[in-house]
Amino acid sequence: MLSTEKKSSNSEVDASNASIDEKKRKRMISKRESARLSRIRRQKKMEDLINEKAELERKLHENNEKYTAKWHFLFALESENKVLGTEVMGLKQYLKYLHQILVNYKETESNNYPEKAV
Numbered sequence: 001m002l003s004t005e006k007k008s009s010n011s012e013v014d015a016s017n018a019s020i021d022e023k024k025r026k027r028m029i030s031k032r033e034s035a036r037l038s039r040i041r042r043q044k045k046m047e048d049l050i051n052e053k054a055e056l057e058r059k060l061h062e063n064n065e066k067y068t069a070k071w072h073f074l075f076a077l078e079s080e081n082k083v084l085g086t087e088v089m090g091l092k093q094y095l096k097y098l099h100q101i102l103v104n105y106k107e108t109e110s111n112n113y114p115e116k117a118v
Helices: 002-112
Strands: none
16 A cells, blocks of 8 residues: 555655646746846837937937027128128218218308308
8 A cells, every 4th residue: 555655645746746847837938928028128128219319319410500500690690780880880970971061061051142041
């Protein structure tokens, strides 16, 4: 009877070991799948970051070009403003000159024709 008990006991141990091995195998498969999904997520995150970096670099380049264009435009406006300021000063001098001519003309007229003087 001892031999039957040993066989029965061995069968139970074998079944128990098989059950443990099956659990280990399932756990190992689960961990592999989890690791695979983790690698996929990490790869996707890396691709997203690379794409975001490229987009930010593109925007930076675009903004640098806009800045340069606006700086050149500002420089041109400042140059034109200086030219116009000089022109205004010249026109003011010319206006003073014309005004002085008009004053002199009126004085001459009033001296030559006193009856027309108002």
